[in-house]
Amino acid sequence: xxxxxxxxxxxxxxxxxxxxxxxxxxxxxxxxxxxxxxxxxxxxxxxxxxxxxxxxxxxxxxxxxxxxxxxxxxxxxxxxxxxxxxxxxxxxxxxxxxxxxxxxxxxxxxxxxxxxxxxxx
Amino acid sequence: xxxxxxxxxxxxxxxxxxxxxxxxxxxxxxxxxxxxxxxxxxxxxxxxxxxxxxxxxxxxxxxxxxxxxxxxxxxxxxxxxxxxxxxxxxxxxxxxxxxxxxxxxxxxxxxxxxxxxxxxxxxxxxxxxxxxxxxxxxxxxxxxxxxxxxxxxxxxxxxxxxxxxxxxxxxxxxxxxxxxxxxxxxxxxxxxxxxxxxxxxxxxxxxxxxxxxxxxxxxx
Numbered sequence: 254x255x256x257x258x259x260x261x262x263x264x265x266x267x268x269x270x271x272x273x274x275x276x277x278x279x280x281x282x283x284x285x286x287x288x289x290x291x292x293x294x295x296x297x298x299x300x301x302x303x304x305x306x307x308x309x310x311x312x313x314x315x316x317x318x319x320x321x322x323x324x325x326x327x328x329x330x331x332x333x334x335x336x337x338x339x340x341x342x343x344x345x346x347x348x349x350x351x352x353x354x355x356x357x358x359x360x361x362x363x364x365x366x367x368x369x370x371x372x373x374x
Numbered sequence: 375x376x377x378x379x380x381x382x383x384x385x386x387x388x389x390x391x392x393x394x395x396x397x398x399x400x401x402x403x404x405x406x407x408x409x410x411x412x413x414x415x416x417x418x419x420x421x422x423x424x425x426x427x428x429x430x431x432x433x434x435x436x437x438x439x440x441x442x443x444x445x446x447x448x449x450x451x452x453x454x455x456x457x458x459x460x461x462x463x464x465x466x467x468x469x470x471x472x473x474x475x476x477x478x479x480x481x482x483x484x485x486x487x488x489x490x491x492x493x494x495x496x497x498x499x500x501x502x503x504x505x506x507x508x509x510x511x512x513x514x515x516x517x518x519x520x521x522x523x524x525x526x527x528x529x530x531x532x533x534x535x536x537x538x539x540x541x542x543x544x545x546x547x548x549x550x551x552x553x554x555x556x557x558x559x560x561x562x563x564x565x566x567x568x569x570x571x572x573x574x575x576x577x578x579x580x581x582x583x584x585x586x587x588x589x590x591x592x593x594x
Contacts, residue, residue: 266518315533316461
């Protein structure tokens with residue numbers, strides 16, 4: 254259990270909230286001319302990155318409004334909360350380390366290992 | 375077989391309509407602790423653009439403003455009409471029993487030209503009032519809301535989860551000192567569940583045991 258800060262209601266328990274997946278995915282304008290691959294890209298494919306991740310959340314039991322939340326998926330640290338339509342602020346956070354040197358995306362269960370900002374691998 | 379008669383009045387002494395908690399008798403306990411349903415209060419939900427909400431004060435609201443501060447409410451001087459903040463562009467107008475239809479007609483006339491929606495939710499929501507010195511402790515058992523006086527002040531209204539039920543918790547404006555009244559606004563289908571849940575939680579703080587009026591059980 255942890256607290257999430259709703260942009261309107263302030264700090265509330267996470268049980269009042271509902272996560273709506275990755276944020277900042279715009280619906281394509283020219284959907285009638287899109288191929289199946291492009292549709293699949295829009296509908297199914299998500300970054301699912303480890304570390305800093307922008308998500309949409311809904312304060313389902315309170316004011317029932319959507320907002321964006323920047324979260325570190327490795328540590329569950331909430332980095333920023335901002336309203337719909339705003340761009341994600343740049344906030345420094347501990348990024349997860351990848352010991353074997355693979356890309357920091359989808360790289361096993363290194364959730365407990367942290368790399369400080371600016372630290373070399 | 376008798377024909378149904380639309381003009382048939384209810385038998386003498388019977389209420390014209392039954393509220394969702396009509397089968398639950400008011401409860402009372404130590405130190406002035408009471409719990410009862412505030413039946414048939416008029417409830418309207420107003421959706422309006424938040425950019426104009428601060429400037430619009432319809433005459434029908436008796437001088438009550440639409441609160442723009444989150445989780446706040448405003449009540450008329452007579453105490454008969456309140457406007458609760460439910461969201462940045464959503465308010466609930468709580469009025470005396472039986473006045474909601476007139477109020478809705480007047481408001482619709484006075485908001486003409488605005489982009490708004492006004493719905494009558496009188497029978498959709500049920501109000502349960504709890505009064506007493508330990509109401510905060512009773513509610514603390516059931517919700518994750520911070521019920522401390524410092525963070526839940528008079529006049530505030532907050533939506534949250536109590537047990538399994540979504541409800542709005544509203545501390546009434548008129549209260550002073552030790553006797554605080556909290557009004558819970560819950561969907562009618564969850565009203566009986568919430569009543570039982572609170573009465574069980576309130577037993578720890580000296581509330582009398584629930585006596586069924588007609589053999590119904592205390593079900594949680």
